[in-house]
Amino acid sequence: MRRINAVMLPVLLVTLLTAACSGNSGSSADGPGQVQVWLTTPDQSKLLQQEDSLKLTKAKGSEENVITIDDQKVYQQMDGFGASLTDSSAWLIANKLNDEQREELMNKLFDHEAGIGISYMRVPLGASDFAVKNYTFNDMPAGESDPELKNFSIAHDKEYIIPTLQQALAINPDLKLMGSPWSAPGWMKTSDSVIGGSLKPDAYEPFANYFVKMVQAYEAEGVPFDAVTLQNEPHYTPEDYPGMRMEPVEQGELIKNYIGPAFEKNNIKSKIVIWDHNWDEPYYPLTILNDPEALKYVDGTAFHGYAGEVGNQAQVHEAYPDKNLYFTESSGGAWSTDFGGNLKWDMENLIIGATRNWSKVVLKWNLALDENYGPTIGGCKDCMGVVTINQGSGDVTFNSEYYSFGHASKFVKTGAYRIESGESVSGEMEQVAFKNPDGSIVLVALNAAGEDKELKVRIGSQAFAYTMPAGAAATFVWPGSGSSKQ
Numbered sequence: 001m002r003r004i005n006a007v008m009l010p011v012l013l014v015t016l017l018t019a020a021c022s023g024n025s026g027s028s029a030d031g032p033g034q035v036q037v038w039l040t041t042p043d044q045s046k047l048l049q050q051e052d053s054l055k056l057t058k059a060k061g062s063e064e065n066v067i068t069i070d071d072q073k074v075y076q077q078m079d080g081f082g083a084s085l086t087d088s089s090a091w092l093i094a095n096k097l098n099d100e101q102r103e104e105l106m107n108k109l110f111d112h113e114a115g116i117g118i119s120y121m122r123v124p125l126g127a128s129d130f131a132v133k134n135y136t137f138n139d140m141p142a143g144e145s146d147p148e149l150k151n152f153s154i155a156h157d158k159e160y161i162i163p164t165l166q167q168a169l170a171i172n173p174d175l176k177l178m179g180s181p182w183s184a185p186g187w188m189k190t191s192d193s194v195i196g197g198s199l200k201p202d203a204y205e206p207f208a209n210y211f212v213k214m215v216q217a218y219e220a221e222g223v224p225f226d227a228v229t230l231q232n233e234p235h236y237t238p239e240d241y242p243g244m245r246m247e248p249v250e251q252g253e254l255i256k257n258y259i260g261p262a263f264e265k266n267n268i269k270s271k272i273v274i275w276d277h278n279w280d281e282p283y284y285p286l287t288i289l290n291d292p293e294a295l296k297y298v299d300g301t302a303f304h305g306y307a308g309e310v311g312n313q314a315q316v317h318e319a320y321p322d323k324n325l326y327f328t329e330s331s332g333g334a335w336s337t338d339f340g341g342n343l344k345w346d347m348e349n350l351i352i353g354a355t356r357n358w359s360k361v362v363l364k365w366n367l368a369l370d371e372n373y374g375p376t377i378g379g380c381k382d383c384m385g386v387v388t389i390n391q392g393s394g395d396v397t398f399n400s401e402y403y404s405f406g407h408a409s410k411f412v413k414t415g416a417y418r419i420e421s422g423e424s425v426s427g428e429m430e431q432v433a434f435k436n437p438d439g440s441i442v443l444v445a446l447n448a449a450g451e452d453k454e455l456k457v458r459i460g461s462q463a464f465a466y467t468m469p470a471g472a473a474a475t476f477v478w479p480g481s482g483s484s485k486q
Contacts, residue, residue, distance in 0.1 A: 035464050035478040038411075040403045042340025042471035048116075048406045056478065059463035066422075069443065069459040071435045071480055073420035076324070076360045078434065079176050079226070080119030081351075081409035083364040083386050083401075084329065085164060087124065087131035088375045092368050092389045094160035101394045102167075105387065108398075109367070110171040112413075116406035119174055119414050120361050122328055123165070123225075125181040125214050127194065128232065129241035129379030130366055134194055136185040136242075137214060145187040147206045154217045165223045174414040176226035178302075178328065178361070179214060180276060183242035194242040199250065208258035212266050229276035229302050229328070230254060235284070236277070240378030248287035252294040260297030271299035276328055280308025282315045289320050300324030303359075310353040317358040327354040331365035332401055334373065334382035339400050340471045346404035347446040347473050352432045355408075355418055362408070364401050407475045411442045429455055429468075439480040446473050 035054040039046045083089075093102060108115035126136040138152045146152075154162075169175050183194040184207050191197025199207060215225055234246035246254075251274060259272065275285040285301040288294050300323045301316050313325050330350060336342055354362045366385035373382050386405070388397045412434045421433035421443065431445040447453050447468040456465045457476070468474055 035476050037466060038407065038475040038477075039469075040343060040407065040473045041469050042343060044339055046472075048403050048410070054464045054466060054476075056462040056464055059458045059461050063456060063458075065429070066456045066458050066463075067429070067431055067433075067443070067445075068422050069433050069441065069457065070420040071433075071441060071459065074417040074435070075420075076355075076358050076418055078355070078412055078414070078416045078418065079361045080174075080414055081362050081405050081412065082118040082120040082122075083367040083405075084122040084124065085161065085168075086128055086366050087161060088370075089130070089366050089368040089385060090161040090164040091132050091375065092370055092391070093164050096370070096389050096391050097394045097396075101396070105389075105396050106164075106167055106171055109387070110168045110175065112172070112410060116402065116410045117172060118168075118405075118409050119172060120176050120178070120226075120363060121165075121168070121367070122178045122180055122363055123161070124232070125179045125228075126183060127242050127377065128182045129238070130369070130374070130376050130383075132375050132377075134242060134377060136181075136183065136194060137217075138185040138210060140185065140187045142186075142192060146185075147203075149206065149209055149213060152210070152213050152217075154214070154221075157218075158221070162218070162221050162223055166221070169223065176414070177223065178227045178229065178273070178326070179218070179225045179270075180229045180232045180328070181214075181244075182232045183244045184210065189244060195239070196237055196243065196245075198245040199254070204254055204258045207254070208262040211259055212262050212268060215268050215270050216266070225270040227271035227273050227299060227326070229273045230259065231276065233277045233304065234275070235281065238379055248284045252288040252291045255288065255297050256291065256293040260294070263297070271324075272297050273300050273302045273324075273326055274298055276302040276304070278304045278307040279310060279312045282312045285316050286319055289316075289323065295320075298323065300326060300360075302326040302328040303354075304328060305330035305349060305354075310349050310357050313354065313357040313359065324360055325358040326361040326363075327359040328361070328363050329365050330363075331380065331383045332399065333380065333384050342400040343404050343473055344446065344448060344471060346401055347407070347444075348426075348430055348448060351404060351408045351444055352424060352430050352446060355432050356424060362405075364405060404473065407444050407473050408442075411436075411475050411477055412444075413437060416442070429453060431455075435480055441478055441480045443476040444473070445476070447471060 033056045037051040110118050127134045186193040188203035189197040231246045237243045237245045274288050368387045369385035370391050386401050413436045415437045416434045419433050419435045424430045427448050434442045451470050454467050
């Protein structure tokens with residue numbers, strides 16, 4: 001996991017959160033003609049705070065700079081917004097909070113009413129850099145192998161990762177999960193270690209069976225995977241934590257001749273998602289998608305935000321519009337502590353940018369880390385999570401992405417569609433709109449300008465206006481004209 005962009009994370013007190021997220025979830029507006037408003041300002045005076053509702057009025061004639069929403073023109077269907085439950089995140093939640101603290105935090109993360117309603121999470125399969133130790137589900141002593149996977153076990157994850165996921169699913173049954181390995185077991189690799197190396201040619205079949213066993217074992221615990229990626233960041237091989245180099249031809253071979261057929265044989269419905277790395281190499285997924293035999297097994301492509309531009313996602317969509325796009329990782333950290341700047345980057349590039357460039361899922365990196373940016377076994381030494389858990393006291397602080405992502409996850413429900421909302425003007429009023437399954441409309445906006453600006457919205461014969469403070473993010477929710485496309 002590397003970083004370049006200025007992303008998140010000043011920290012905020014729990015007491016601020018309680019005021020910020022009080023009231024109802026905004027899943028539908030107050031009533032006919034009412035628009036709910038939720039606001040976050042860069043000075044943190046308002047943090048996902050519900051403001052007075054607006055009234056829909058009769059639209060005037062032609063006006064300049066109006067956001068015109070057409071809920072009959074739909075784009076991708078959304079699965080959700082969230083983060084990754086790393087080994088470190090789950091360990092902290094399970095071991096450093098008492099029962100009351102844990103219940104409160106989990107509700108503020110996964111409940112739509114009491115919190116931000118996280119609806120999608122990525123789960124490392126085995127250790128990432130954010131783990132309490134190196135492990136896979138089939139480790140062997142150096143020099144030994146286990147091609148029949150007789151020693152396969154997810155006992156490590158049963159201790160605290162799976163119980164945390166079970167609690168999250170109980171709070172939000174619509175929560176979907178993606179599994180991603182950082183490395184195959186060392187005996188399958190040229191390095192004979194989870195560190196470095198690539199997959200041995202004779203390990204393709206055992207690795208495919210390893211995937212089958214991972215998915216089946218988790219599902220047996222009531223924790224199904226909506227999707228899997230085959231390798232986290234296949235073009236980055238770290239020196240101090242698990243990783244595995246995998247070229248596009250190798251990933252295509254693995255899909256078409258091994259994992260795809262193995263999933264088919266075992267009736268596994270988890271989607272296969274490719275790449276799972278930065279915006280700057282769209283040729284990688286395109287190489288795989290250009291192979292018809294691999295293409296038939298691939299659901300879509302996952303991207304990270306540490307290099308390149310979000311618009312590169314559209315290149316893959318344009319070439320294969322029937323394949324889905326996922327945004328699966330971006331971290332904040334101690335290198336960027338300006339709340340307003342972090343809010344702007346997340347809204348601009350991820351909540352608005354990634355969805356307007358066809359992502360159906362948008363995720364941050366660690367759900368939770370401690371006050372020392374860990375636990376970590378390598379890699380990033382100053383990354384921060386969506387929340388920070390103090391190991392000594394169990395106190396929880398809520399970082400900037402809790403609010404930036406909350407502006408979408410709390411209101412845009414699983415199964416919503418992105419809908420037409422006109423141009424999003426970079427550096428000015430940036431926005432994206434969705435229609436929920438219940439027909440309600442959600443508009444997420446960022447005033448990226450250096451001054452207060454009036455946001456003007458029109459949908460059909462109705463309209464509303466709202467003055468947004470400079471640098472602020474806002475979510476508007478109101479009743480629509482019926483349920484969204486099925």
